[in-house]
Amino acid sequence: MAVYTEVPDGDLAQFIAEYDIGEPVSCKGIAEGVENSNYLLKTTKGTFILTLYEKRVKLEDLPFFIGLMQHLAGKGLNCPTPIADRQGQALKTLCGRPAALISFLEGMWPRRPTEKHCQALGAALADFHLKGRDFALRRPNNLSVEGWRQLIAATADRADEVEAGLGAKLAKEFAYLEAHWPKDLESGVIHADLFPDNVFFLNDKLSGIIDFYFACTDFLAYDLAVCLNAWCFQPDMSFNVTKAKLMFESYRRVRPIPEAEMQAMPLLARGAALRFLLTRLYDWLNHPPGAFVKPKDPMEYIRKLRFHQAARDIGAYGLK
Amino acid sequence: MAVYTEVPDGDLAQFIAEYDIGEPVSCKGIAEGVENSNYLLKTTKGTFILTLYEKRVKLEDLPFFIGLMQHLAGKGLNCPTPIADRQGQALKTLCGRPAALISFLEGMWPRRPTEKHCQALGAALADFHLKGRDFALRRPNNLSVEGWRQLIAATADRADEVEAGLGAKLAKEFAYLEAHWPKDLESGVIHADLFPDNVFFLNDKLSGIIDFYFACTDFLAYDLAVCLNAWCFQPDMSFNVTKAKLMFESYRRVRPIPEAEMQAMPLLARGAALRFLLTRLYDWLNHPPGAFVKPKDPMEYIRKLRFHQAARDIGAYGLK
Known part of the structure; x- marks a missing residue:
């Protein structure tokens, strides 16, 4: 349940323009995770999760987390994949915070596991x-x-x-x-x-x-x-x-x-x-x-x- | 910033089956509004907002709100439209609360209005x-x-x-x-x-x-x-x-x-x-x-x- 950082529209547009993911269509804060701010971002080319890493995540750990997702997705595991921008960067900065754009994974978590x-x-x-x-x-x-x-x-x-x-x-x-x-x-x-x-x-x-x-x-x-x-x-x-x-x-x-x-x-x-x-x-x-x-x-x-x-x-x- | 009611997957699947909107693909609580619980629902046929009306909204006011959105959308105003289920009902019940499935409106609100x-x-x-x-x-x-x-x-x-x-x-x-x-x-x-x-x-x-x-x-x-x-x-x-x-x-x-x-x-x-x-x-x-x-x-x-x-x-x- 978390949106700690509000992203102004101008900053968002500029951030998205650094990627090859189309134009933003909607961007809604989602109530998921307690550590970071997460937005569900729709563009003309697809759906993504935009994560801003808040204070409880250590900056020095981010290359491990981002690298792991890239490694696993590269091997065909179904998991969110960090998207690289036009410069090849996946770990970036937005509103003064470390940020990453991550692929959207379809599905729902089971409230009552069977x-x-x-x-x-x-x-x-x-x-x-x-x-x-x-x-x-x-x-x-x-x-x-x-x-x-x-x-x-x-x-x-x-x-x-x-x-x-x-x-x-x-x-x-x-x-x-x-x-x-x-x-x-x-x-x-x-x-x-x-x-x-x-x-x-x-x-x-x-x-x-x-x-x-x-x-x-x-x-x-x-x-x-x-x-x-x-x-x-x-x-x-x-x-x-x-x-x-x-x-x-x-x-x-x-x-x-x-x-x-x-x-x-x-x-x-x-x-x-x-x-x-x-x-x-x-x-x-x-x-x-x-x-x-x-x-x-x-x-x-x-x-x-x-x-x-x-x-x-x-x-x-x-x-x- | 609000998800007050957690919807179990079984209840959600049953609710969605009452509509002609395809199969659920994802459902995320969104941090929007302070009065109600809102989910962004993706199905195989489209994107919707699922709203569960919480205590601050009076039950007797809901026909006015739902009817107004239907009236305005019917006249071509760009606004969310309540979706009727197979029985023609737009105002329904989910998890013991009044609930409505509403069309998704593209766009972002301006953080710095010009x-x-x-x-x-x-x-x-x-x-x-x-x-x-x-x-x-x-x-x-x-x-x-x-x-x-x-x-x-x-x-x-x-x-x-x-x-x-x-x-x-x-x-x-x-x-x-x-x-x-x-x-x-x-x-x-x-x-x-x-x-x-x-x-x-x-x-x-x-x-x-x-x-x-x-x-x-x-x-x-x-x-x-x-x-x-x-x-x-x-x-x-x-x-x-x-x-x-x-x-x-x-x-x-x-x-x-x-x-x-x-x-x-x-x-x-x-x-x-x-x-x-x-x-x-x-x-x-x-x-x-x-x-x-x-x-x-x-x-x-x-x-x-x-x-x-x-x-x-x-x-x-x-x-x-």
């Missing part, structure tokens, strides 16, 4: 992992173990406002994960935020993946753990093993999952749950009352984390 | 007035004299928080306007909110008028007074007589302005300034801190009102 959606997701995620293997840039995952340490420190004295004893539980969980976090699984480009609102479908067919602004270099299996959390719990927080099975089966058909990754999955799922729990907790504790962007409830991930903590092995997910 | 924009606006406003003359429904302007009385009462005890002495000045202005408000100018359908963000242009050519949700039955000349306020002041609040002249000249070429309307214009402009001053003041005093929709600064209209109060006659606007 088994079919989860099945399609598995194959798409594996395809993404394979196509990202030879991407040359690297970006550390700053929301992995070191990031959790910082978020725990930043929320420690107020975590119990959300639930009594939560601060101590988070510190204990962190100590466990830090001691047991895997070191030698296959690493590569991961999406790291593949929630339903970042996966588009057309008639139950997956039409593409969007929002690469958390993408980084980390264990491929961690992406699966994020998806277990984001796609396989029911609204009542019960775990749907059918969804997990279908997701993993279709993933495996594209990229076989090594045994070490399967064994690490409950731990990775705990880590992924802690990651989203901590950022939501931080936002929850630090948003101004009645804020522009309503923060997501951290309770959801407290409950998901409990499920993973109780999992003895991969069998708890209906997987083997 | 003389050319003002000139085009005059003719379009007159055209709108003529085409609205035989619209059968009526809707009183609840933001005219009686509405101001209520808003003054609702803001009286806190108006001075914005500027010392403001409450007394508003009461005095209201008493003057109430005593002198015209009674016998030509009445008809007016837009009543024709600000730059409701007028679209393509290459400096006016492509259409949107947002009829303040439209009502009132003096046609009052619409011109609203436009004087909304279009003819510079960012530094100085009045641009060239813009006013061009707007009035082009209006007159479509609908001659009776002498009584010209003489009443300074008074109507004071009323229009008071109307926007009061709603902004009310929203300013009553919004929660850091609210979802940032209220507009009432100071702008305090300054505009002062300009009109100092106007001896129509000559103060460069008009005659």
Whole structure:
């Protein structure tokens, strides 16, 4: 839900004239993403997304994000592609902000993910992992173990406002994960935020993946753990093993999952749950009352984390 | 800036299937308007705006708004047209809210209105007035004299928080306007909110008028007074007589302005300034801190009102 920067018409016309994309026909701010300003731009030649990168995105990360989209689209992955201007530049400036014009991806994200959606997701995620293997840039995952340490420190004295004893539980969980976090699984480009609102479908067919602004270099299996959390719990927080099975089966058909990754999955799922729990907790504790962007409830991930903590092995997910 | 109601994909698909508009291809919440939830919907057959009417719009007013758009579009005015479903219904229900699917109007609103924009606006406003003359429904302007009385009462005890002495000045202005408000100018359908963000242009050519949700039955000349306020002041609040002249000249070429309307214009402009001053003041005093929709600064209209109060006659606007 976001338009932070208003683009004056003259500036927009001048910006668009630097591309070979025709004349502007309409330009509407869209309520999507919380990090950047996004406009849906129609021109006489097509439809595009115009993104202005706001303060939470680091300037030095943009070449990784833009380059990754170009790399993946070049390999035929269905994802938004940054458009180069007449000078060959894809990362530009508009209204004093870094900006990029990106191809428009058809489809809608599933508000109520079904088994079919989860099945399609598995194959798409594996395809993404394979196509990202030879991407040359690297970006550390700053929301992995070191990031959790910082978020725990930043929320420690107020975590119990959300639930009594939560601060101590988070510190204990962190100590466990830090001691047991895997070191030698296959690493590569991961999406790291593949929630339903970042996966588009057309008639139950997956039409593409969007929002690469958390993408980084980390264990491929961690992406699966994020998806277990984001796609396989029911609204009542019960775990749907059918969804997990279908997701993993279709993933495996594209990229076989090594045994070490399967064994690490409950731990990775705990880590992924802690990651989203901590950022939501931080936002929850630090948003101004009645804020522009309503923060997501951290309770959801407290409950998901409990499920993973109780999992003895991969069998708890209906997987083997 | 608004999406208050999230539409689940199943509900959306079912809704769209009731129309002859093809299959949905994408549906994005747009950051436009503050009253309703608006989605930009692309289907295999075209682009549409899907509006869900939220609480601030009265259900009993919707037939007037929807009927007016249909009437105007039927007469060839460039404005969004409500689309009827296979049963001939244009006003429907989605997610428990009144909803309408409306044709998409190309164009962009001018962030920095120029003389050319003002000139085009005059003719379009007159055209709108003529085409609205035989619209059968009526809707009183609840933001005219009686509405101001209520808003003054609702803001009286806190108006001075914005500027010392403001409450007394508003009461005095209201008493003057109430005593002198015209009674016998030509009445008809007016837009009543024709600000730059409701007028679209393509290459400096006016492509259409949107947002009829303040439209009502009132003096046609009052619409011109609203436009004087909304279009003819510079960012530094100085009045641009060239813009006013061009707007009035082009209006007159479509609908001659009776002498009584010209003489009443300074008074109507004071009323229009008071109307926007009061709603902004009310929203300013009553919004929660850091609210979802940032209220507009009432100071702008305090300054505009002062300009009109100092106007001896129509000559103060460069008009005659």
